[in-house]
Amino acid sequence: MSTHPTPTLILLNLPPSILCGINLLTFTTTPTFLGIKSFPTGFHFLFTSPSASLSLRDGFWFQIPPTPPASSPPPAVFRKWSPETECLAPCPQPEGEAFVHAKGGWKEVYEKHLTPYRQSGAASSDANDAAAATKQQDDKEGAWEGITSHVSASILTRFTKSDDEWTISSASSGVQDRDEIPGLSREEVRDVIGEEKELGMLGIDLKRTWREGAVGRERTEGARDRSWLLQDLSERYQGTEEDGDEVMIKSGGGREERWGDVIMGQMEICFLMVLTLANYSCLEEWKRILALVLTCEKSVRDRWQFFARFLRLLKRQLERTDDVEGGLFDMSDDGGAFLKVLLKGFKRTLGQIAESKGEEDGIEDVKDEFEEVEKWVKDQYRWELGDEFVRSGMLELEDGEMVMMETKELEGEDESGEYAPVIVDL
Structure with a gap:
């Protein structure tokens, strides 16, 4: 295989055991993990964090264009881990291609080191698994597309x-x-x-x-x-x-x-x-x-x-x-x-x-x-969005006495009472 058969994201020198997320799926990396394959057309977001316990995360958006002509290879996106900034930085295409070649070529990398898009979150004993998920946010069919349909x-x-x-x-x-x-x-x-x-x-x-x-x-x-x-x-x-x-x-x-x-x-x-x-x-x-x-x-x-x-x-x-x-x-x-x-x-x-x-x-x-x-x-x-609430009425006490009660607790939500808007002509 001289090239990859599907759109691919290659991550150079990514350390193991860091938190990584692609769209609605998060996982921790393993030493064999080099990226993700079989991306669908559209916009995608990947982020990393040096540790799952750290709140600071860095990420980037990228686009997989519509299916290219048969004569053109599927797109490959390359990013390189920067130890200084502890995040992924842009990587030139030649450097990315050289990295793949050093790892045994596209066939070796594609089959053994890339995890498919929408992977299972379960850990596996298979040595070829690229990542073991620690927290799953299932990217169910159409879920990501449904909340990114207006991204351009x-x-x-x-x-x-x-x-x-x-x-x-x-x-x-x-x-x-x-x-x-x-x-x-x-x-x-x-x-x-x-x-x-x-x-x-x-x-x-x-x-x-x-x-x-x-x-x-x-x-x-x-x-x-x-x-x-x-x-x-x-x-x-x-x-x-x-x-x-x-x-x-x-x-x-x-x-x-x-x-x-x-x-x-x-x-x-x-x-x-x-x-x-x-x-x-x-x-x-x-x-x-x-x-x-x-x-x-x-x-x-x-x-x-x-x-x-x-x-x-x-x-x-x-x-x-x-x-x-x-x-x-x-x-x-x-x-x-x-x-x-x-x-x-x-x-x-x-x-x-x-x-x-x-x-x-x-x-x-x-x-x-x-x-x-x-x-x-x-x-x-259990939110009630209607206005059908009793705000005033007679309340019978334990001794039988009847008392008129009125509540103003919902005036803020209903913009009534002291919260009611006032139109002022100047």
């Missing part, structure tokens, strides 16, 4: 701020999420905690969700209904604007995409960086996207196709939250309060819209997707 080369380039190396680590951060230490300049902070790679966030500012120059009632409405900011972000990053949710061609890449795909892609990447790297800044961006989309009203009426797709993606992501070590997405009543409040508010919005619009407008599709999310959080976390 242009989004990765913008997010990682690099045209050719889509790298990211646990410490990478967006500007708005960086720690500010009183009394220290940015340079001094960098000297203390090290250099952090800057990530390309969308720049969602939930404190200003109205157009520049808006005053009075317009600003108040913009704070309550964040549709303007959602529209602005989509136009800013996607450029071409079309009516409705029609497919449009992105200038410069020729890639077909729909309105809001850039927001969906950012949401997917951020979620996966939390899932694999426990990246705090990506968690904050994920929350900002949820807080933006689930507080829109006008856009739901105009862009119902986007919201149906968004809710479908959200459910897929929620189904993976338990994969995070230590339960990073704490969905208890306290830890998940931010999401519970957003979902309750969005359900009220859908109810109000449904009263004024017919099924032909597509709102029923959004409601159907929301009901799937609602059913899931109810089954998993």
